[in-house]
Amino acid sequence: MARIIILVAAAAASLFQSVTCQCTAVPDKTYDYIVIGSGAGGIPVADRLSEAGHSVLLLEKGPPSSGRWNGTMKPAWLQGTNLTRFDVPGLFNQIWRDSNGVACEDTGVMAGCVLGGGVAVNSALWWKPPSRDWDVNFPEGWKSTDMKGPVEKVFGRIPGTDTPSQDGIRYNQQGFERISEGLNAAGFKQVTPNVQSEEKNMTYGHSTFFIQHAERHGPLRTYLETAAARPKFTLWTNTMARRVVRTGGRITGVQLDCRNGAGHNGTVNVTPGTGRVIVSAGTMGTAKVLFRSGIGRTDQLNVVKNSALDGATMISQDQWINLPVGYNLNDHVGTDIQVAHPDIRFYDFYAAYDTPIQSDVDAYLANRTGMLTTVAPNLGPIIWTQVTPSDGITRSIQWQARIEGRTNTSMTITQYLGTGTISRGRLDITPTLNTRVITAPYLRNATDKEAVVQGIEHMRGVLNGVANLTWVTPTKEQNTTAFVDSIPAALSSRNSNHWVGSCTIGTKDGREPGGNAVVDLNTKVYGTENLFVVDASIFPGITTGNPSAAIVAVAERAAERILALK
Template sequence: MAKTFALVAAAASLIHSVTAQCTTAPNQTYDYIVIGSGAGGIPVADRLSEAGHSVLLLEKGPPSSGRWNGTMKPAWLEGTNLTRFDVPGLFNQIWRDSNGVACEDTGVMAGCVLGGGVAVNSALWWKPPTRDWDVNFPEGWKSADMKSSVDKVFQRIPGTDTPSQDGIRYNQEGFERISEGLDAAGFKQVKPNEQSEEKNMTYGHSTFFIENAERQGPLRTYLETAAARSQFSLWTNTMARRVVRTGGRATGVELQCRNGAGFNGTVNVTPGTGRVIVSAGTMGSAKVLFRSGIGPTDMLNVVKKSPIDNETMISEDQWINLPVGYNLNDHVGTDIQVAHPDIRFYDFYKAYNTPIQTDVDAYLANRTGMLTTVAPNLGPIIWTEVTPSDGRTRSIQWQARVEGRTNTSMTITQYLGTGSISRGRLDITPQLNTRVVTVPYLRNATDKEAVIMGIEHMRGVLNGVANLTWVTPTAEQNTTTFVNSIPAALASRNSNHWVGSCTIGPANDGTAVVDLDTKVYGMDNLFVVDASIFPGITTGNPSAAIVSVAEKAAARILALKGTESEDGDV
């Protein structure tokens, strides 16, 4: 316990000292500069600093968790070291109030605070099944190659399906009613991360990276150990405008301070051996590369002609033409909704400003009660597989939550995952905002066929629950008609699990942005490590897979000889 407090104290001091005002970057070099403090950037920075290298981690947003000097919180958390990001019952508040939290330049929801997605998401934590690696990733990144990295991640962050410290799961009526239909239809209840390969005709309680009924994950593991090292530095409120490079050699990162804090100017890597790692997420990493003169020519011309970068854009003779922004993917989200008289809605949104006092008391005193429940009371989580007419199996994850049109409703989202074929594209505007220009939803006919097959099956399963009624689709509505009635658009299909804009691949053949060491093609010392390198979407929420990729990437980057030090030793 004393060690934990020491780590937290060191971390708080670290952030406070570098975010007090907007200042010019010091004349200091770093062996590694990591752009972005999400599920990719934090573990990479930790592993590189652990290996003895000087590491600077950049985050464009402010601190999030109270343990990192975050300040965004409701009144009832004043006087505690907790913020809105720490308390499970407040996680869903981002969909009601994302001011100062969400990125303003991505076109879709993304977290621009310390921790990125793992600071603002629902903390769902799934061990990736082997199929996610074997279907999606190239040789060298298959399940056998990833096992060691995945094991390391789950040793540090095992997750829990009982966040409350009294071991009670609260308001489980929704879980119980849905489970009745699943059991009758032959589904098997599993402990998801102990039986991670069982992803067909199974269900279980949601698993979260929560500890002591507070958000944990990379912010409470990898970042704490990194912050305890003298060779690690963290700058928040500091945006990376672009990677400064000469040809294929990155020499530093140009910065822009934000929120009246952070750093301006340019920070440089160690001459001859330093490296830059871009870990700004699927939207953010693409933007950094575009502004650095790396990407399709049409996008680089947009940046060149923009009112912001027209004078600082690298010259055209140094542009690197790579398919940045292509292969964009996300889970296809399709909501169905049912109602049952036993279901009870708990108003987690109201709990932000006007909570039930007994629930506040239980949480603050004992870390028990409804506010330990991840809003809006998720579960069960269900897995099925379907194989449409093309013979390619699709994995589906179903996420139920107690929320809907009435106080007795549950919404169940179907996530079409591993095996899906449809892809999209993101681009950049003259204002230098990224956006989804081609949505990746159901562009392939057999992907839509898979969605229809999955929903038709689930309708039959849930029809076995006594007193359950259908809200949408209605009981009389044809499944195909229902699916066709939902536009393949961001507003109706977005699951916000974006991957793929900087794809990994074994050859510079126009389909990949980074090689098997995550190094950008055409560059000597520039890497991308985050969800953007995923060739395809995962079965379920990808947080654990991203951290696993970061573990693997750090090992591969450190193994590259001849660049870590003068004599080439790691």
């Protein structure tokens, strides 16, 4: 095992040796596959393609993140270690206080523009998707029976844990314990979520994370490491894919822009005749690449055509591909409730970045134990319920509790309305070539709102059974419908940042009347010969919980189908 780690570390160093100090011209070399984006979709699909013996170039427009990959962003107390802000669980939530140099500047919503994308900056929550997520949302060929194998492969490599600390202790569990009192009294069942993954109604459990040795793990420490050890795999960071270069439906390469004074400039080409490009830049980023490549609805392509940056070099209008890129946008509808209890104690994970408690630093650095092994801000319990409003369509709900709020004894519990939702939104592109949410996908359908109200009304009754618990919001006297109505259905108040759907998979070709799909069942973009999309943007609907594991499973399945194509 030690030898494998040394080889992977050496491979990582060699990958970055020539790309982190200055802009570099693209070398005279072609690749069988160019993968745009190094997130939950891009890293696994690049690994699987390289495993099959192909030459693969993985592009990331941001800098390295984890210390394992030569990342450097860290607080003073991590200097001299190989850890960065992305590696230590207690620092994960700091992204919401300070995202400078980490968050994408061109998406309109929070997204990680660093190596790993969302799986480098999120809370590392790791849920095995229940069958319902596939069977309700996805087309034939992508149902739960088709996804069983890919899901098992993912969890074989990244099993996850609900006890991140190396001593097996879960710290500061007062919030979990108090909320559990109400859940148990109301008939909820405590489960181990990724063992009893199908039990997603009237159940709860400890949060599960893709953490190992009390450090961020996941795709960055599995799929990327195995890919990096292969001689035909190449990774370029600080390198933005501006557009794919194509003639009609045939993509010949990718035009690149160097970023952060590093990375590559120029046009990198695929292997003539057989090469392929896979866009895995996330729900916002993938749409942008397609728009700039002349793929999307005419109104959006005209924005690009008239832009100062791309207008003079955009592909000619007679080669535009008219697809519904940006439509079907979806996200969990987030609704926060907040309670307080005298037993709850807030731990200041935000202060831990610059002024941590020294004993907690010592415990973490020496033994990987203590509060800093806890994912900020002390998440849990996670709760699952289902509701069926008047349209007869069941909605899945995941509740996520955390110890933070208006006081040091408060807990915020977010209701995520998931699988079964009807409402959808849309994103577009601005004249400065930033993507943005133009239509928020929240509660645009009356029965989605009905489901939110039903769910909160039920949870209010459950938590009222906890002795000495008080309500912060809604207040004890406030009507639930009035409370839900008081929260605008807007990004500023409902955004869960679990974006999916802008490049939907399906059999109805979006170029045709009534067509709503951007990619076919092999994830190939309609109207192209060798362009694919593999990330959350192809999801037809939102999942029950945080979608990271589902995205990796989709990448596994997509790789199978792409490799099978002649």
